[in-house]
Amino acid sequence: VQLVDSGGGLVQPGGSLRLSCAAAGSIFSIYNMGWYRQAPGKQRELVATITIGGITNYANSVKGRFTISRDNAKNTVYLQMNSLKPEDTAVYYCNAALGMINYWGQGTQVTVSS
Numbered sequence: 001v002q003l004v005d006s007g008g009g010l011v012q013p014g015g016s017l018r019l020s021c022a023a024a025g026s027i028f029s030i031y032n033m034g035w036y037r038q039a040p041g042k043q044r045e046l047v048a049t050i051t052i053g054g055i056t057n058y059a060n061s062v063k064g065r066f067t068i069s070r071d072n073a074k075n076t077v078y079l080q081m082n083s084l085k086p087e088d089t090a091v092y093y094c095n096a097a098l099g100m101i102n103y104w105g106q107g108t109q110v111t112v113s114s
Helices: none
Strands: 002-006 007-013 018-023 032-038 045-048 056-058 066-071 076-081 089-098 101-104 108-112
Touching: 002 089, 007 032, 018 032, 018 089, 018 108, 032 066, 032 076, 045 066, 045 076, 056 066
Parallel strands: 007 108
Antiparallel strands: 002 018, 018 076, 032 045, 032 089, 045 056, 066 076, 089 101, 089 108
16 A cells, blocks of 8 residues: 655644545555654654544544544545644654554654744
8 A cells, every 4th residue: 555644844833734644555444544753863653543443542642632533435544733732843654554564654744833
C-alpha cells in the first residue's frame, strides 16, 4: 500500500491543523492505521492509532486535543489536531499495519510557533 501524508504547516500555539493520509494500492479497510511523529533529535513516537473496527488509542500527551478518524470509502485516515503546543512540532508520519507488516507515508512537517 502507498501512503501520502498531507496537511502539515506552520501554526501558532493554540491553533489547529488537520492531517490527511491517502492510501492506494491495497484494501485500505483491512489495515490498522496510525499517526506517529518524530521531533529533531528524538525517536519516532506513537501519536494515535485506529483499528479496522474504529477503536482508537492516543498518546497521553495528545489526549483530549487530537482526534484520529478514518473514512474507508475514501481510503483516508485523518488526524485533527487542536490546541496545538510548541512541543507538538515534529514530522508526522502515517502508518498502515497488518500483522508484522508496516507501511509508512513520507511525512508532513508540523511546526507550532508564534
